[in-house]
Amino acid sequence: MFSTEKLLKLINNELVVQTSELAGQKPGRLYEPVKYSLEMGGKRLRPVLLLMANNMFTDDIKDALPAAVAVEIFHNFTLLHDDIMDNAEVRRNNPTVHMQFSENNAILSGDAMAFLSYRYLLKCSSARLFDVVHLFTNTALEVCEGQQYDMDFEDRQDVSEKEYIEMIRLKTAVLIASSLKAGAILAGAGNEISSSVYDFGINLGLAFQLQDDLLDTFGKQNTFGKKIGGDILANKKTYLLIKALENASGEQRKKLEKWMVPKAFDPNEKIEAVLDIFNQLKIKDLAEQKIDSYFSLASEILDAMPVEDKRKQPLKELSNKMLGRNH
Amino acid sequence: MFSTEKLLKLINNELVVQTSELAGQKPGRLYEPVKYSLEMGGKRLRPVLLLMANNMFTDDIKDALPAAVAVEIFHNFTLLHDDIMDNAEVRRNNPTVHMQFSENNAILSGDAMAFLSYRYLLKCSSARLFDVVHLFTNTALEVCEGQQYDMDFEDRQDVSEKEYIEMIRLKTAVLIASSLKAGAILAGAGNEISSSVYDFGINLGLAFQLQDDLLDTFGKQNTFGKKIGGDILANKKTYLLIKALENASGEQRKKLEKWMVPKAFDPNEKIEAVLDIFNQLKIKDLAEQKIDSYFSLASEILDAMPVEDKRKQPLKELSNKMLGRNH
Numbered sequence: 130m131f132s133t134e135k136l137l138k139l140i141n142n143e144l145v146v147q148t149s150e151l152a153g154q155k156p157g158r159l160y161e162p163v164k165y166s167l168e169m170g171g172k173r174l175r176p177v178l179l180l181m182a183n184n185m186f187t188d189d190i191k192d193a194l195p196a197a198v199a200v201e202i203f204h205n206f207t208l209l210h211d212d213i214m215d216n217a218e219v220r221r222n223n224p225t226v227h228m229q230f231s232e233n234n235a236i237l238s239g240d241a242m243a244f245l246s247y248r249y250l251l252k253c254s255s256a257r258l259f260d261v262v263h264l265f266t267n268t269a270l271e272v273c274e275g276q277q278y279d280m281d282f283e284d285r286q287d288v289s290e291k292e293y294i295e296m297i298r299l300k301t302a303v304l305i306a307s308s309l310k311a312g313a314i315l316a317g318a319g320n321e322i323s324s325s326v327y328d329f330g331i332n333l334g335l336a337f338q339l340q341d342d343l344l345d346t347f348g349k350q351n352t353f354g355k356k357i358g359g360d361i362l363a364n365k366k367t368y369l370l371i372k373a374l375e376n377a378s379g380e381q382r383k384k385l386e387k388w389m390v391p392k393a394f395d396p397n398e399k400i401e402a403v404l405d406i407f408n409q410l411k412i413k414d415l416a417e418q419k420i421d422s423y424f425s426l427a428s429e430i431l432d433a434m435p436v437e438d439k440r441k442q443p444l445k446e447l448s449n450k451m452l453g454r455n456h
Numbered sequence: 457m458f459s460t461e462k463l464l465k466l467i468n469n470e471l472v473v474q475t476s477e478l479a480g481q482k483p484g485r486l487y488e489p490v491k492y493s494l495e496m497g498g499k500r501l502r503p504v505l506l507l508m509a510n511n512m513f514t515d516d517i518k519d520a521l522p523a524a525v526a527v528e529i530f531h532n533f534t535l536l537h538d539d540i541m542d543n544a545e546v547r548r549n550n551p552t553v554h555m556q557f558s559e560n561n562a563i564l565s566g567d568a569m570a571f572l573s574y575r576y577l578l579k580c581s582s583a584r585l586f587d588v589v590h591l592f593t594n595t596a597l598e599v600c601e602g603q604q605y606d607m608d609f610e611d612r613q614d615v616s617e618k619e620y621i622e623m624i625r626l627k628t629a630v631l632i633a634s635s636l637k638a639g640a641i642l643a644g645a646g647n648e649i650s651s652s653v654y655d656f657g658i659n660l661g662l663a664f665q666l667q668d669d670l671l672d673t674f675g676k677q678n679t680f681g682k683k684i685g686g687d688i689l690a691n692k693k694t695y696l697l698i699k700a701l702e703n704a705s706g707e708q709r710k711k712l713e714k715w716m717v718p719k720a721f722d723p724n725e726k727i728e729a730v731l732d733i734f735n736q737l738k739i740k741d742l743a744e745q746k747i748d749s750y751f752s753l754a755s756e757i758l759d760a761m762p763v764e765d766k767r768k769q770p771l772k773e774l775s776n777k778m779l780g781r782n783h
Contacts, residue, residue, distance in 0.1 A: 159604035171674065210567060214560045233541045233607060236563060237600055240537060243570055244596040251590055263578055273564055277486035280560060342637040 131184050132438060133177060140176045140197055147198060147249075162226045162238035163245070166205045169221050174451070175200040175308040181447065182312030182326055185440045193315045195252035198234065200308045202249065203265075206242035207272055208237045209306075214280065215363075219356060243269070253315060257396050261311045268307040275300025282366040286374070286386070293371050294335065301341075302334025325434055332427035333448050339420045340452055342367040346404070347413055352375065358400035364389045367414050370403075376410050424452050457767060458511050460774050461503060467503045467524055474525060474576075489553045489565035490572070493532045496548050501778070502527040502635040508774065509653055512738065512767045520642045522579035523588065527635045528590075529576060533569035534599055534631075536562045541607060542690075546683060570596070580642060588638045595634040602627025609693040613701070613713070621662065622700050627663025628668075652761055659754035660775050666747045667779055669694040673731070674740055685727035691716045696739050700730075703737050712757030751779055 131139075148167050157197045176197035183193040211217070212225040215234050219225065227235035250265060252257070278296040282288045309330040313323045345360045346369055360367050370385075377385060385406055387400050407413065427448060431441055458466075475494050503524035510520040538544070539552040540562050546552065553658045555564035577592060578585070605623040609615045636657040640650045672687045673696055687694050697712075704712060714735055715726050734740065753777060758768055 146757060156601055156604040156608055159601055210563055214563060236537055236541060237604055237607075240570065241600040242569075243567065244593055244600065247574070247589075247593045250598065251586075251593060259578075259586070262574075266571055266574045266578060268567060268577065273568040273571065274483055274486055276564055277483040280564075281483055281485060291513060 130443050131180065131190065132443060133181075133450070136177045136180045136184075137173055138303075138434035139180070139194070140173050140201065141384070143194055143198055144173075144201065150243075158230075158234060159241055162209070162230050162234050163202075163242055165229060166209060166238075166242070169223050171199055171201075171205075171221060175204050175304060177447065178330070178444075179308040179312040181444050182309040183316045184312075185326075185436055185444065186313060186316035186318045190316075192254055193312055195249045196311050196315060199246040199249035199265070200304070200311070202242050203246035203269065204304060206239050206246065207276070209242065211276060214276070215358075217378060223269055225361045240413065248374070255315045255317075255439055257314050257317070261314055264307050264311060264314070268303050271303045275303075283364070284388075285366070288366045288371055290368070290371055290375070293366065293368060297335060297338040298331060301338040302331045305334035306330025322434060322436075327429050327432055329430040329434075329444075332423045332430065333451070336420045336423035336427065337451055339368055339416060339423070341414045342369055343413065346407070358396070358404075361400050361403045362396055369407060372415050373407055373410055373412050376412075376415075377406065381406050382411065392398055420452065424448070424454075457770050458507065458517065459770060460508075460777070463504045463507045463511075464500055465608075466507070466521070467500050467528065469475065470521055470525055471500075471528065478572075486565055486568055489536070489557050489561050490529075490569055492556060493536060493553055493565075494529070494567070496550050498528075498548060499534075500528055502575040502631060502645050504774065505632060505657070505771075506635040506639040506707050508771050510634040511639075512644045512653075512763055512771065513640060513643035513645045519581055520639055522576045523638055523642060525637070526576035526592070527631070528575040530573035530596065531631065533566050533573065534571065534603070537565035538603060541603070556735050569698065582642045582644075584641050584644070586642050591634050593637060593640070595630050596624045598630045602630075610691070612693070613716075615693045615698055617695070617698055617702070618696060620693065624662060624665040625658060629658045632661035632664065633657030647691050649761060649763075652757055656757040656761075656771075659750045660778070661747075663679060663747045663750035663754065664778055666695050666743060666750070669696055670740065670743045670747070673734070685723070685731075688727050688730045689723055695743055696734060697730075700734055700737050700739050703739075703742075708733050708736065747779065751775070751781075 145168055148164045152164050154160045170392050179197045179200055180193055183190045188247060203368075209226050213227045213232055217225050218228050223229070225235070226238065230238075247262075247265075250262060253261070255261070273295055275298070276291070279300055282296065306327045307330070310323050310327040313326045318326070342360065345367070346358060348357060348443060359365075360370075364370070372383060373385060385403065387404055388394070428445075431444060431448075434441065469495055475491045479491050481487045493596070506524045506527055507517050507520055507662070511519045535547060536553050539547060540554045540559055544552050545555050551677065557565075574589075574592075577589060580588070597770070602623055602625070603620070606627055609620075609623065633654045633656070637650050637654040640653045645653070670688065672694070673685060675684060687693075687697075691697070700712060701709060712730065715721070715730055754774075758771060758775075761768065
């Protein structure tokens with residue numbers, strides 16, 4: 130079985146080959162931002178998951194490598210465009226593409242990345258590639274829907290927990306789930322087990338996004354790679370804020386809402402004030418419980434899969450690592 | 457044989473069905489701009505060409521209809537994003553999507569349209585659909601390259617005629633050519649003849665784009681649908697400006713360059729002054745000659761195709777109409 134480290138090396142090697150090919154392509158202003166964004170690093174989570182799911186059903190993962198590259202490029206495409214829409218200036222401790230180049234560059238190179246991801250996907254030689262192209266296309270649309278809900282929520286104060294979970298399912302979980310499922314399909318796994326792989330991915334993805342929300346507020350700047358408290362400053366309707374608004378007393382709610390109105394404020398003061406209310410309401414505990422529940426669901430689905438235990442081991446370890454669990 | 461009018465009706469009916477389906481989909485803010493952009497009308501040139509090429513080789517064009525919808529949606533996706541990048545406020549006498557909704561909407565709904573076009577394409581039931589998905593993906597990347605060259609040219613005063621033709625080949629001609637070729641492939645046409653169909657499309661597309669340049673400066677507002685003189689005001693490196701800079705005397709060149717520097721000017725005065733130099737240099741004639749030469753090439757390729765004359769007739773008529781030739 131391939132370990133996370135082995136797969137990561139495989140993927141990064143392949144990305145080096147592909148980006149140096151892109152580097153020579155013209156027009157340079159189109160392909161440089163693509164290279165910049167892919168060389169920025171990142172955890173390469175989706176391609177690793179894809180290959181790992183593939184490896185659950187086959188020892189020869191070589192044929193799935195182009196699909197792994199495809200999902201990583203697709204994921205970076207979404208980051209380019211989301212960062213414009215969210216006015217994000219920093220990503221992985223680097224300037225975002227629209228800051229480093231220009232907004233037009235981020236739009237157009239993002240578009241090119243969307244099509245590049247199809248180009249790589251189409252390189253897979255599998256009798257069932259067609260199913261994967263279908264899955265990939267539907268997933269891409271769902272990711273757009275998720276981003277739209279995320280933006281819609283900015284103008285709303287009444288987002289429910291259910292709506293929020295549906296949003297992160299679309300925005301984050303489906304791509305993780307589809308990467309896993311694509312790996313399974315490309316290895317020739319049957320429909321039923323491929324669906325289980327997908328469901329595992331959805332629950333893992335939900336837990337992972339909730340964890341990301343948690344880290345944005347309660348994490349550490351240098352390990353997280355983004356500015357801590359960014360969600361608070363932007364009044365982002367995260368699980369934390371939604372639960373806080375739901376559980377707040379009249380006075381706490383008034384305070385929270387007061388901080389969400391002004392456009393000019395001292396950022397540190399706002400973060401401290403909102404954090405104070407989060408702490409009073411034990412929001413961190415609530416979020417951790419929610420993360421645990423999705424993570425348990427994911428683990429149960431993986432455990433129940435009719436696959437040799439040792440073949441599940443890498444996925445088990447990686448999902449533990451993704452959620453910061455060391456066992 | 458299906459006439460342009462018949463095909464147009466077929467496509468518009470299908471688009472009505474598809475857009476009303478989209479209208480019901482959530483989130484509304486994602487799909488409304490898609491509907492808005494598709495309902496704005498337009499000549500539906502690419503889908504008509506696709507079905508016409510299909511009809512050259514088969515009487516049953518039904519199976520190619522989803523591909524026709526796909527290329528129209530793809531084309532509109534490029535318009536949404538190009539209009540942001542070009543700061544265009546009006547399209548087909550309507551506000552552009554980023555003006556009517558927001559820039560974020562135009563980015564994200566544009567993205568969704570790119571994936572929707574794949575979704576429609578994948579509905580075609582043809583043994584050779586795979587070749588079409590490949591073609592479509594490569595074409596999409598070329599279109600991005602063309603748009604990048606177009607933007608690159610904004611900062612340059614030394615764009616050559618050759619560079620310009622390559623830019624419009626990528627930005628405009630390849631999509632027209634690929635639409636035609638896709639129609640041929642889906643009908644089961646062989647490789648050689650499909651390549652001829654593509655080459656016909658490239659030459660037709662080049663003539664068509666040069667014609668568009670010409671109309672932007674020498675056309676009439678209400679029939680053209682965009683503001684006349686927009687290219688002049690934006691210092692766009694069109695065939696007209698490139699030939700004018702190439703052929704200008706020292707004094708004419710100085711005048712042209714003087715008008716390209718200031719950010720604030722009286723628009724009518726600028727249009728008049730630049731037009732005056734274009735007229736002195738007979739730029740309109742030069743452009744018309746160039747259009748004629750590509751159009752003749754296209755016609756020769758079509759004439760040489762080993763297909764019954766009556767099956768070529770609709771394409772012949774439509775290409776004449778596209779270039780404003782009434783014979």
